Amino acid sequence: MNISIVIPLLNEEESLLELHNWIVKVMNARQYSYEIVFIDDGSTDNSWLIIEGLSVENPNVKGIRFLKNFGKSQALHAGFAKVQGDVIITMDADLQDSPEEIPALYDMIINQKFDLVSGWKKKRYDSVVSKNLPSKLFNWAARKTSGVELNDFNCGLKAYKNMVVKNIEVSGEMHRYIPVLAKNAGFGKIGEKVVLHQARKYGVTKFGMDRFINGFLDLITIWFLSRFGKRPMHLFGLLGSIMFVIGFLATLFIIIIKLVKLKSGYDTILVTDNPLFYIALTAMMIGTQLFLAGFLGEIILRTKNNEERYKISEVI
Incomplete structure (x- = not known):
């Protein structure tokens, strides 16, 4: 035809x-x-x-x-x-x-x-x-x-x-x-x-x-x-890893600064009183969620089944 x-x-x-x-x-x-x-x-x-x-x-x-x-x-x-x-x-x-x-x-x-x-x-x-x-x-x-x-x-x-x-x-x-x-x-x-x-x-x-x-x-x-x-982990995993590392390094920086001040005899605040700590914690949480999103996306791709998207009532 x-x-x-x-x-x-x-x-x-x-x-x-x-x-x-x-x-x-x-x-x-x-x-x-x-x-x-x-x-x-x-x-x-x-x-x-x-x-x-x-x-x-x-x-x-x-x-x-x-x-x-x-x-x-x-x-x-x-x-x-x-x-x-x-x-x-x-x-x-x-x-x-x-x-x-x-x-x-x-x-x-x-x-x-x-x-x-x-x-x-x-x-x-x-x-x-x-x-x-x-x-x-x-x-x-x-x-x-x-x-x-x-x-x-x-x-x-x-x-x-x-x-x-x-x-x-x-x-x-x-x-x-x-x-x-x-x-x-x-x-x-x-x-x-x-x-x-x-x-x-x-x-x-x-x-x-x-x-x-x-x-x-x-x-x-x-x-x-x-x-x-076909590779959602390449996006979400990368973004998640970057966010987590930024949050982790920021948290590490806060702890090191506190320890240095304590050793030097300077007055210092609690880690939890530092606003940067919550920003760093949020970055780590978002990074973890993005990484999991990529991981779940990979699992779905490997297990998905085609779903019926419409129903036909008559065919000539």
């Missing part, structure tokens, strides 16, 4: 039929063998009924339905587990991503040998204040932190080799950082293509300003996981 198209969605009943017909038109024009995998992330409208109808009409349509809204990352994870195509295309269901971009993305994966190609919505039809400016700041921070030189990390339109999606774990809200996850998994040839961004035709956006706050928090998480996710 040439192409698998993964489409996560939430309450997009107005656009699904039009999107399906548009994709089919592009696939048939290029004579691609394909599958379309819709992942209904807990829609409360008629989205699933439409997907069921499309699957009867078109045997290339498949569907996964979640019991409730688990998030885009979980939807992509479920879709990636199911796909069989040589090239995987992800796109949003709101018609803001154009299926006409699929052939060029497919060519970049197959003929130009990219592992992953991310779309870049260079010209956007979103609000400048609520989306464009925060998005530019977010993408700048992601580039500097991750080392992946992309202009639009959060573009839903992306293309992957099958091997890439089978070897990355998309959890939490990490769908924004799939290129970083791919890089950390060893897939180094990551490209970018300017894609058409269309104004929303139906409904309203499902994302608010809080996605950028969550995005920056996730950026810190993925930075930590990429640097220390």
Whole structure:
């Protein structure tokens, strides 16, 4: 199979039929063998009924339905587990991503040998204040932190080799950082293509300003996981050791000074009356806790089991 198209969605009943017909038109024009995998992330409208109808009409349509809204990352994870195509295309269901971009993305994966190609919505039809400016700041921070030189990390339109999606774990809200996850998994040839961004035709956006706050928090998480996710002791153990040594040396200094003063006949205060003693004691306690955090992290890594992150009610 040439192409698998993964489409996560939430309450997009107005656009699904039009999107399906548009994709089919592009696939048939290029004579691609394909599958379309819709992942209904807990829609409360008629989205699933439409997907069921499309699957009867078109045997290339498949569907996964979640019991409730688990998030885009979980939807992509479920879709990636199911796909069989040589090239995987992800796109949003709101018609803001154009299926006409699929052939060029497919060519970049197959003929130009990219592992992953991310779309870049260079010209956007979103609000400048609520989306464009925060998005530019977010993408700048992601580039500097991750080392992946992309202009639009959060573009839903992306293309992957099958091997890439089978070897990355998309959890939490990490769908924004799939290129970083791919890089950390060893897939180094990551490209970018300017894609058409269309104004929303139906409904309203499902994302608010809080996605950028969550995005920056996730950026810190993925930075930590990429640097220390497999060796937390290297961070917490080092910081803990430094803090403990500073506290221990400060305590030793206080005791030596007291002994010297006593031997010399000078008046001196109790060690416990010295404010520096409590600062040193606190440093030693924090150091011990950091060291234990690293130690526990190492134990968890060696004993963890994959947990079920979503529940599927129906599969077509």
